[in-house]
Amino acid sequence: MKKIKQKFNIKRRNFLTGTASLAGMAATASVLPINIANANHTEGSKGLPGFISWKDRDALIVHSDKGIETHRSAIGESLITPNRNIYIRNNMPTMSDAQIGNRGDWKVSIEGVKNPKTFTLSQLKKLGHTTMATILQCSGNGRGFFEHKVRGSQWETGAAACVLWTGVPMKVVVDACGGINGSAVYMTSAGVDHKPTGLDPKKAMVERSVPKKVFKDAMLAWEMNGVPLPNAHGGPLRMVTPGYFGINNVKHLGKVAFTTEQSSVKYMKSSYRISPIGKKGSQYPSCWEMPVxxxxxxxxxxxxxxxxxxxxxxxxxxxxxxxxxxxxxxxxxxxxxxxxxxxxxxxxxxxxxxxxxxxxxxxxxxxxxxxxxxxxxxxxxxxxxxxxxxxxxxxxxxxxxxxxx
Amino acid sequence: MKIVKFLLMILFLFSINIKNLLADNAKMVKGLEIFNEIAGCAGCHTLKAAGSEANIGPNLDTVSLTEESVKDMVTHGLGVMPAYGEGILTKEEIDIVSFYVANSVGK
The missing domain is CATH 2.60.40.650 (Immunoglobulin-like)
Known part of the structure; x- marks a missing residue:
């Protein structure tokens, strides 16, 4: 078959942005400039995407440049999984150093508390400091064993790791803000990694609500296994929700709010719902607590x-x-x-x-x-x-x- | 007489192959147009053959996929990727773009 390789002008992503509708796309020539977000996904010399070229290729199974699994035999030899072996699962492109800027100036706002505040990372480091170990595990770890042709990376055991986090306990942050508003039911964490893409936040923002009680053991982490939290794992600041599936450990954290309702973004409302085969919807349980x-x-x-x-x-x-x-x-x-x-x-x-x-x-x-x-x-x-x-x-x-x- | 029949059969089969090849090439051309223009897949995915370098969804050149798996993904969507089978593309367009992607990855 003849290889077709001519180039068209790439100029449409209207339906995913917040400023153009589907109907608009069909009916008009409404054009938005495309934002080729990061050039950090090109293949590095080791066959890994450039943004994780520092990882150990031999320890990893590459499902795609957004889904990279740890070999079963490369996980558990020393309790803590070394960073170079830890899996990658990204819903949005990893933010680059240029997009992040000075790490100490990274901002996170705390809302739904008595005295809402915005902290820089430097200020958070003065609030408190602790280290704890948690398991980071993708909700779909083990998907590769299902037999009904499930869409998504076919993880077996390697979308999991045991990690030592260093950061400030969420409880300390809450206390610094005068406590949680009385009506709150959920702790809702939002990432900002969708921003450089220009996509509609309702469809692209990773904002996850978990039961409010999770804050008692949660942490805002800036170190992972003794090094500054790598961009590929959500640096410079990430929410850690112990015992809860990976998606709730929001990367590139920009906001934590104590809310009465669950977030209405797609990643909360319809994605990550555990529904029977052939059914979907927000009435089904969200991927929250991990099972034994x-x-x-x-x-x-x-x-x-x-x-x-x-x-x-x-x-x-x-x-x-x-x-x-x-x-x-x-x-x-x-x-x-x-x-x-x-x-x-x-x-x-x-x-x-x-x-x-x-x-x-x-x-x-x-x-x-x-x-x-x-x-x-x-x-x-x-x-x-x-x-x-x-x-x-x-x-x-x-x-x-x-x-x- | 047998030789004539044999030659006619060869000619017939050859014409079918030509027809299929032409149809496949037409699907590749149309598939590229759907990928880059109509559906805008190129806005989110890298696919060297299409000249696209976006980085929202997986780089398709790094993914192991089949025509069927592409069709499934395009129809139903995943995460931020819309379900194109729900009123965005026709079934025929999904078939064509899936054929195109499955035959273009890694090229």
Whole structure:
């Protein structure tokens, strides 16, 4: 087939901007200048997009330049996931240094409080300071196991990481503003990464509401694993909502408001809703609290055949918004289970725990599974079928097949 | 006589192929127009073959996709991407632009 490569003038994105309607696009030649937002997505020398050329290519699976997954075997070896291995999931282009400007001058406004204020990052750093570990996990982690051809990146286990954040507790910020207004029901965080694109904020702004109670453990973070929060992960300032799915940890944070209603933007109202297959709408639950979950990180089919004898089976386990209490491991596809040991430090209920289980395996093939419990809930065997492939914590799909020789 | 029949058959098959090729090329030309002008896909996506370099949605040259998966995405949308099947493009236009994208990525 002849390759068609002629160029047309690119000048329309009307329907996504706030200033032109669909009808307008069809009926008139209404033209808006296109804003080629960032040139930071071009492929770097390592086959990664330029804006994350500092990451470890070998640790990553590239679904697209906006969806990059950590290999199963590159997640859990040292509890905290190194920045160079952490997944990328961006709804908007990562802001560039030029768009961000002086990081100390970055502004975030606090509303829905007794005394609304706008703080610069430099001012926030004088308010308070703490470090905590949380799990960052995309709502669609595990989507690749669904069988109904779900749109979106086909994540298996690697849209997740355990991260040490440094920043100011949201509670300190609230206190500095005189407390929350009495009528508030939600904490609503808004990013500003849509602004350079010129797109309609209702359709493009990442603004997420979570129950107000989340503020008690939340944080405005400016460091990630000991370095200034990289732009690719929402720098210079990001909301951290412990125990809640990644989308609620809003990047490039510009506003936090305590509100009586949930945000009306698309990313809150219709996206990230857990609905039955074939149905959608804001009446369905939003991707908020993460469920209890675990998965094995070694050995896996990625790590090749395993030598017979004693084998260390290791993995990571999380309790969602509660402490993970136990993990069981099966080497026979879930027919029998034995308790694994937690290893390494406990960094709190929002971090994951590493676990290890020693098995003596002779040559053959094995299906190895892990099953975590937080004392209230345990992982189900099967995934919860849903339209967009969210919140998968079924143990069966997350099991691994290994060959012992 | 058998040879004549054979040659006629070859000619017939060849003409079908030519017809298909012409149809495919027409779809590629129309698909490019839909991509860049009618739907404005180029406003958000990079696709080298179309000369587009935007960075709102994924760079299509980096995505593993099929004609069917493009059709599904264009029809139903995802995130900030509109559902083009809900009154923005006709089904025929979606078929054509999906054919175009699936045959243009990485070129």
């Amino acid at each position: 979950k675990s998965w094995i990180t070694r050995p896996t089919d990625e790590t090749g055949t395993v030598k017979s004898g004693k084998v260390q089976i290791v993995g990571v386990a999380m309790g969602g918004t509660r402490n993970v209490r136990s993990v069981k491991v099966s080497i026979d596809g879930g027919q029998s289970w034995k308790r694994a040991k937690f290893i390494g430090p406990n960094l709190g209920k929002y971090a994951w725990r590493q676990f290890a289980f020693e098995a003596t395996l002779s040559s053959g093939t094995y299906n190895i599974a892990s099953l975590a419990s937080n004392g209230r809930d345990k992982q189900p065997e099967l995934r919860m079928e849903n339209r967009r492939g969210y919140a998968h914590n079924g143990w069966k799909d997350h099991s691994v097949n290994i060959t012992v020789v």
